[in-house]
Amino acid sequence: MKVLPFLSVFSLSLPLLVLVNVIFCLYWLLAKNRRILLSALVLILGYFLIDSFFKFSFKSEEASSKDLKVMSYNTRGFNKYEWSSDKSLGDKIIDFVLNEDPDVVCFQEFSRVRYHQLKHRYKYNYVAPGFYVNKVNQAIYSKYPIVNTGELPFKHTNNIASFADILYKNDTVRVYNLHLESLKVVPDIETISNEESSKLYGRITKSFKKQQDQAKIVQEHRRKVAYKTIVCGDFNNNQYSNVYRTIKGDLQDSFIKKGTGYGRTYNFKYYPVRIDFILASNEFSVTGHKNYDIKLSDHFPVMATFNLRANK
Known part of the structure; x- marks a missing residue:
């Protein structure tokens, strides 16, 4: 072990x-x-x-207006705790999302203060956990009706996972929003190099163990679902980890299908890290994937577009 x-x-x-x-x-x-x-x-x-490190693309494809656009974004609380001196950062995130206009948005590290700023565009939404639960908030906003919601049982952590069942094209799509255990690593190589290696290793391995337990919970929960499925979120681990493989299973990774470049999603200096993912079941055809280079959080948003295959 x-x-x-x-x-x-x-x-x-x-x-x-x-x-x-x-x-x-x-x-x-x-x-x-x-x-x-x-x-x-x-x-x-x-x-x-290991083809998920860098993707070559020789042509760009415009997503059809009929495609389902899904965004995943860890917003770092919309700067609620003022990690940045830019007081307008939260409003800039809202403006960015509204400008990109996804059909479904999965937010990790959401702030309830921003709840009403998106309601005029997204009639349906689900914020988790409840008001009196001491965990990091997340939210799913949708232009399509949400008919069922819930949370996954992540214990002994501030992180959560939630889901929403969304009516889309006379079908039901389950959308998972994941925020797995953080590695608690400052995204700076100099800071890491100055930390005692045994303490760093111990903290990371402890977080990995929690992540793996959480990944198995997601895996088992998804196995019981008959719906077409999209999984979004901040896995706090990269595409080579067993955590990623456990959750991905037979799902499609939108970056592998349609992404370009390194696909980095986390602002780690000098090191391209991809820890935010959008995965989809095979009933969907992945028609596009976009990584944004917009520094409004410690994470970069990602968006994928899907075409729902016709039932045979």
């Missing part, structure tokens, strides 16, 4: 290993050394075996 936490921490370094191999490739190329073949082979195998 002791090996598993090590492997979990190791998964965080995979993007760095890819970058190191790119540097070696350039070095061997300039040196005209045959060792470039080894580094190139590693990169080629890595691309096909």
